Amino acid sequence: MGAGIWSFPEGSGHAPGARLAGYRVEATDGSIGKIDEHSGDVGRAYLVVDTGPWIFGHRRLVPAGLVSRIDHERRAVHLDCAKERIRQAPDFEQGRYDDDAATVRLIEQHYANRHL
Numbered sequence: 001m002g003a004g005i006w007s008f009p010e011g012s013g014h015a016p017g018a019r020l021a022g023y024r025v026e027a028t029d030g031s032i033g034k035i036d037e038h039s040g041d042v043g044r045a046y047l048v049v050d051t052g053p054w055i056f057g058h059r060r061l062v063p064a065g066l067v068s069r070i071d072h073e074r075r076a077v078h079l080d081c082a083k084e085r086i087r088q089a090p091d092f093e094q095g096r097y098d099d100d101a102a103t104v105r106l107i108e109q110h111y112a113n114r115h116l
Contacts, residue, residue: 005065005108006044013070016040024076025049025062027083035077040064047077048092059092061107085111 008014020038024031025047033051036059045064068080079086089110090103 005063005111006046007042008040008045008064008067011069012067013072014040014064014067018070018072020047020070020077022075023070024074026076026078027081027086028079029082032079032083032086049086051086060086060089061092062086062089063107063111066111081111 036050047062
């Protein structure tokens with residue numbers, strides 16, 4: 001995925017400053033939860049998805065590069081990956097992501113692995 005993993009793709013419908021918290025998140029094979037929080041920081045944009053009861057309420061960090069499109073009318077964000085890829089992602093831990101290069105690399109490696 002490379003450096004583009006942390007940026008919303010062109011044509012995805014992302015608008016700088018848009019508030020995405022509460023939007024439903026759809027993987028290629030169905031709904032996976034709602035956006036709990038997000039960052040639109042240039043070069044480090046991501047979503048924190050509350051997966052709800054389907055995997056016991058874990059929070060997963062999803063790099064913005066996995067967003068295929070945003071439907072503001074339906075308040076839904078569509079990802080270019082299956083639910084299993086999100087399910088197997090590392091848990092999101094508040095504050096750890098910002099200052100921990102090892103965590104950032106772990107997330108990049110997880111999403112770069114196309115075999116999930």
